[in-house]
Amino acid sequence: MRGAVGTGLPLELVGGGSGGAGTGRASESPWERARRGGERIMDLELDRLDDDRRLLADRCGLGAYWIEPVETVGGEHALITVWTRAGGRPPLNHALAMESALPVVQLILRWVEQQRQLDHAAFHDPLTGVANRNGFFDALEASTSGGAVLYCDLDRFKTVNDGLGHAAGDELLRLVARRLQACV
DSSP states (O other), rough: OOOOOSSSOGGGTTTTHHHHTTTTOSSOOOHHHHHHHOOOOSSSTTTTTTTTHHHHHHHHTTTEEEEEEEEEETEEHHHHHHETTTSSOOGGHHHHHHHHHHHHHHHHHHHHHHHHHHHHHHHHOOOTOOOHHHHHHHHHHSSSSOOOOOOOOOOTTTHHHHHHHHHHHHHHHHHHHHHHHHOO
C-alpha cells in the first residue's frame, strides 16, 4: 500500500497493514478486490473479511463497511473506506458524505500526480528520461561517496537526423539512454 489517511483505525481495516496474513485463505481482501477491479464493496455482516480482520473489527466495535474506489490518473484505484459501529446504521446512510468526498479525493489525487510530474520534469530530460543538470547536481549533493561523470559523443549522429529524420534520431537517443541506464 502506498499510503493511507485515516482517523485512527488500524491500517488492516482500511486496506493496508498485514491483517489476514497467515490465515490460509486463498481469497484476496475486499480492498485488494476493490483496488484491482474498481468494484464498490459494501459488507454489512463482515463476511468478506478474513478471520483476523473480522476479529480486529469486532475489537474496535465496528459492524459494517463500505469501500468506494476512486480512479486515479494512472488508472489505478485509491480507496475510501467508511466503517460504522456494530449495531449502527448501515454505511449507505453516508452516501451524501461519500458523494461530497469523492470529488475532493479525486482533486487531491490529480494534484499529487501533477506535482509528481512537475518534480520529475524538473530533474529529468523530457526525451530520454535521464537525469538533467538539476538531477545530476541534486544526486551529487545527496551522495556521501562522490560520483562520476560519463561523457558520451555519438559519432555521425547528424547523419542519422539528416538521413532518417528527427524522429529516428530521437528514438536512437532514447535507445542509447536506456542502454546506459541498464549499465549503471
